[in-house]
Amino acid sequence: MRVFITGIAGFLGSHLAERLIAAGHQVAGCDSLIGGELINVPPEAEFYQYDCRDFNAMAKVVKGAELVYHCAATAYEGLSVFAPAMVMDNILTGSVAVFSAAIAGGARRIVFCSSMARYGTNAVPFAESYLPAPQDPYGIAKAAAEQALINLAGTHGIEYAIAVPHNIIGARQKFDDPYRNVASIMANLMLQGRSPYIYGDGEQTRCFSHVEDCLSCLIALGLGTRGLGEVINIGPDEEFVSINHLFRKLKGITGFEGQAIHLKDRPQEVKNAFCSSEKARRLLGYRTTRGLEDGLRDIVAHIRKLGPRKFRYHLDLEIRNARTPRTWTERLM
Numbered sequence: 001m002r003v004f005i006t007g008i009a010g011f012l013g014s015h016l017a018e019r020l021i022a023a024g025h026q027v028a029g030c031d032s033l034i035g036g037e038l039i040n041v042p043p044e045a046e047f048y049q050y051d052c053r054d055f056n057a058m059a060k061v062v063k064g065a066e067l068v069y070h071c072a073a074t075a076y077e078g079l080s081v082f083a084p085a086m087v088m089d090n091i092l093t094g095s096v097a098v099f100s101a102a103i104a105g106g107a108r109r110i111v112f113c114s115s116m117a118r119y120g121t122n123a124v125p126f127a128e129s130y131l132p133a134p135q136d137p138y139g140i141a142k143a144a145a146e147q148a149l150i151n152l153a154g155t156h157g158i159e160y161a162i163a164v165p166h167n168i169i170g171a172r173q174k175f176d177d178p179y180r181n182v183a184s185i186m187a188n189l190m191l192q193g194r195s196p197y198i199y200g201d202g203e204q205t206r207c208f209s210h211v212e213d214c215l216s217c218l219i220a221l222g223l224g225t226r227g228l229g230e231v232i233n234i235g236p237d238e239e240f241v242s243i244n245h246l247f248r249k250l251k252g253i254t255g256f257e258g259q260a261i262h263l264k265d266r267p268q269e270v271k272n273a274f275c276s277s278e279k280a281r282r283l284l285g286y287r288t289t290r291g292l293e294d295g296l297r298d299i300v301a302h303i304r305k306l307g308p309r310k311f312r313y314h315l316d317l318e319i320r321n322a323r324t325p326r327t328w329t330e331r332l333m
């Protein structure tokens, strides 16, 4: 089958491409490289350096793909509060262009990677039956893109699924980007003997999902018959941990002996964010096979292999005020 993956040079998109290629599919994909790296794209994949927001480019390259995975996004939840125009334009305009190009090009199915930012202030664990209540521009854009997909797929009679991955961890996650990926940022700093920063008291809780476990669900949504027309949380619903706990775990793995530096809370940061996995277990046979420790060890091994890196402040802050984290305004990392 010809499969098209947007964001193929990113963490999730590149792992997905590898899996599909190994299963004998013909894989093509695009990436603007705003957040990904060319080195991640499997050599067997057809690669286009295009921005998803460019409908004409998308129409040209997506044409003929039976299945489209839309993984591309500026997935910068915290930054979206201070760069809403960039993040929302990228996610919403880009998603609609990809959906339109896929439908025009004859795709049979679209799998969209949304985010648990769609749930915002809902009670945890987040269930798919909840109405979206996003708390930040990133979540708002993802929720709007979901609505666009539901509408367009219904109108034009194609299959779709909306995957809601949790915080995914594993090798190849970008670790020199100061704007996202808390575990990789911490590990990169600690491997340089530097203290990581924690926003607030560090007691905010998250649930981390190993990329391998996330992939099996995404493949099932793309190639299987279950979960179509559904929103499905992808990831574990065990091992909810605080950011302080994450730091302690990474201390054990990296051998770092210092302390974390606490900064004030980030505005709009959701205190507790984790999902129910009941639907994924029921419809997709989800099982957690790799725990938090495995994912963190993979991150640390990946950074050790490539060597720790300096952080690259590659995106502009649109809003700089007293609420903007100092890690960004003062480039502390």
Ligand SMILES: NC(=O)c1ccc[n+]([C@@H]2O[C@H](COP(=O)([O-])OP(=O)(O)OC[C@H]3O[C@@H](n4cnc5c(N)ncnc54)[C@H](O)[C@@H]3O)[C@@H](O)[C@H]2O)c1
Binding pocket: 006, 007, 008, 009, 010, 011, 012, 013, 030, 031, 032, 033, 034, 035, 036, 037, 050, 051, 052, 053, 070, 071, 072, 073, 074, 075, 090, 094, 113, 114, 115, 116, 164, 165, 166, 167, 168, 169, 174
């Ligand atoms: N990693 C997580 O924890 C997580 C959790 C929930 C949802 N997601 C979603 O999963 C998807 C993949 O996330 P990831 O962690 O692999 O992120 P990533 O940044 O590693 O990959 C995303 C890729 O999309 C590319 N991209 C961004 N905007 C683009 C555009 N307009 N045109 C073309 N390419 C563009 C980036 O360059 C990057 O390579 C995203 O949609 C994200 O919102 C990720």
